[in-house]
Amino acid sequence: MADRVSTSNVWPNYSASNVQTATNKPADTSMGKDDFLKILVTQLQNQDPMQPMEDKDFIAQMAQFTSVEQLTNxxxxxAALRQNLGMASTMIGKTVQWYDYSDTGEMQQQSGIVDAITIRDKVQYAQVGSQEISLDDIVSIADQGGETANG
Known part of the structure; x- marks a missing residue:
């Protein structure tokens, strides 16, 4: 009996309320090009062989599909324009400031001169010495020794 292990203990991150919250994420209700294509294929598979879809109807649906695909593109x-490398490259040679955490966990303001701009996994980074700082983390940009422009 001394070796009994309680099975009623639950780790806090796995409580029933946390599991229910995680499973109740809102569903994506927007229709994409894949959904549109599935509808078109289903419609073609289930059409009446004695009265097939007319050419003009089929062409109209294909035009709609092309429009949906082009809107997605x-x-x-x-989104890619928002992360335009040409615009970010104007930061090269400028002094930038950002906040970083020290070894003790304190938030410290850092600054340095941007040497280069890189893109990795669709995120832009400013290369400052040996550090890479996400452009989203930069709080100020200035000419070397000039006025700052808060971002």
Missing amino acids: MADQL
Whole structure:
């Protein structure tokens, strides 16, 4: 009896309320190009063989599919434009400031001169010496020894 292990202990991160919260994430209700293509294929598979879809209807649906695909591509292009390397390259040679945590866990303001801009996994980084700082973490940009422009 002394070797009995309690099975009623639950690690806090696995409580029933946490599991329910994690499973109740909102579903993605937007239709994408894959959904549109599935509908089109299902419609073609289930059409009446005695009265097949007319050519003009099929062409209209294909045009709609192409439009959906192009809108998706445009959204991707706009996201890429937001992270334009040409605009970020104007930071090269400028002094930037950002906050970083010290070894003791204190937040400290850091600064340095940007040597280069790099992109990795669709995120832009400013190369300052041997450090890479995400552009989202930069709080101020200035000419060397000049006025700062808060970001």
